[in-house]
Amino acid sequence: MNELIISLPVLIFSVIVHEVAHGWVALRLGDSTAWREGRLTLDPRPHIDPVMSILVPALCLLSGAPVFGGAKPVPVNPWHFRHPSRDMALVAAAGPASNLLLAFAAALLFQVAAPRLFLMEGLLDVLSALFQINLVLAAFNLLPLPPLDGSRVLAHLLPDELGDRFRELDRYGMIIVMVAIIFFRKPLGHYLSWFMSTVGGWMVS
Numbered sequence: 695m696n697e698l699i700i701s702l703p704v705l706i707f708s709v710i711v712h713e714v715a716h717g718w719v720a721l722r723l724g725d726s727t728a729w730r731e732g733r734l735t736l737d738p739r740p741h742i743d744p745v746m747s748i749l750v751p752a753l754c755l756l757s758g759a760p761v762f763g764g765a766k767p768v769p770v771n772p773w774h775f776r777h778p779s780r781d782m783a784l785v786a787a788a789g790p791a792s793n794l795l796l797a798f799a800a801a802l803l804f805q806v807a808a809p810r811l812f813l814m815e816g817l818l819d820v821l822s823a824l825f826q827i828n829l830v831l832a833a834f835n836l837l838p839l840p841p842l843d844g845s846r847v848l849a850h851l852l853p854d855e856l857g858d859r860f861r862e863l864d865r866y867g868m869i870i871v872m873v874a875i876i877f878f879r880k881p882l883g884h885y886l887s888w889f890m891s892t893v894g895g896w897m898v899s
Contacts, residue, residue: 717768725774741765781817786846797828833889841867
């Protein structure tokens with residue numbers, strides 16, 4: 695229960711930052727849709743999805759699985775961009791990048807707070823959760839599976855016609871992700887472990 699009390703607010707904060715990063719980069723590139731709909735805010739109310747923001751992470755914690763979840767995706771209109779394919783890739787990359795920055799900040803603060811453990815034990819628990827959860831969010835969202843952020847980046851890197859066909863898979867996105875989780879759990883677990891040890895290890899070294 696104590697882990698749930700710490701991890702759930704940290705996850706909600708992290709996925710909100712993730713979505714705000716998408717919307718902020720989109721605004722900088724010419725699309726104000728997220729801004730006009732009030733999504734460029736850290737106020738959780740416009741972002742919370744009852745299933746992805748609360749139910750899924752709670753089930754992850756109760757089952758012992760890595761904590762994962764999401765917020766409502768921010769609306770983005772690629773036709774407002776000067777370079778739709780490239781700019782959508784940049785908008786997509788902003789989400790995992792924000793999670794990596796949060797993880798890195800948590801690692802730095804942890805190193806500062808650790809020598810003062812007797813004063814900041816609760817803070818260390820929060821920083822540890824912030825570090826681990828954001829690494830998982832970054833790793834998962836970088837997978838090149840529609841509709842995850844990594845698929846937007848991959849679609850831009852593919853030849854135009856192939857990239858367009860790849861984007862059409864977005865309509866089956868949640869099915870693709872669920873199939874990957876159910877039938878490729880072991881490879882995904884190895885990937886997450888590698889990401890945590892490699893990227894996370896670099897951050898704390």
